[in-house]
Amino acid sequence: xxxxxxxxxxxxxxxxxxxxxxxxxxxxxxxxxxxxxxxxxxxxxxxxxxxxxxxxxxxxxxxxxxxxxxxxxxxxxxxxxxxxxxxxxxxxxxxxxxxxxxxxxxxxxxxxxxxxxxxx
Numbered sequence: 001x002x003x004x005x006x007x008x009x010x011x012x013x014x015x016x017x018x019x020x021x022x023x024x025x026x027x028x029x030x031x032x033x034x035x036x037x038x039x040x041x042x043x044x045x046x047x048x049x050x051x052x053x054x055x056x057x058x059x060x061x062x063x064x065x066x067x068x069x070x071x072x073x074x075x076x077x078x079x080x081x082x083x084x085x086x087x088x089x090x091x092x093x094x095x096x097x098x099x100x101x102x103x104x105x106x107x108x109x110x111x112x113x114x115x116x117x118x119x120x
Contacts, residue, residue: 090098
């Protein structure tokens with residue numbers, strides 16, 4: 001009787017697996033239908049045929065897209081070519097004054113360090 005019980009358990013497992021597979025299959029078909037794809041044995045949404053675009057239509061769309069991107073690139077290029085605000089320049093006299101002040105600060109800092117080194 002243990003064999004019969006084991007076989008029934010195995011049958012229940014397989015039925016559960018089959019149910020899960022059918023659920024996954026149904027979800028996959030629904031997803032494909034949502035995104036406009038077809039599944040085997042089904043028609044397109046609403047039973048309509050897909051419309052085909054003519055070569056002339058595709059060419060017109062392609063030309064319009066290329067023209068649009070060309071305008072965008074041109075706008076980017078002209079925006080980068082515009083002169084930016086010029087930096088202010090410091091005169092030589094002011095630079096010399098600033099350098100002299102900085103050297104004085106460094107000298108003071110070195111003096112403080114030397115003083116603390118001698119005290120220690």
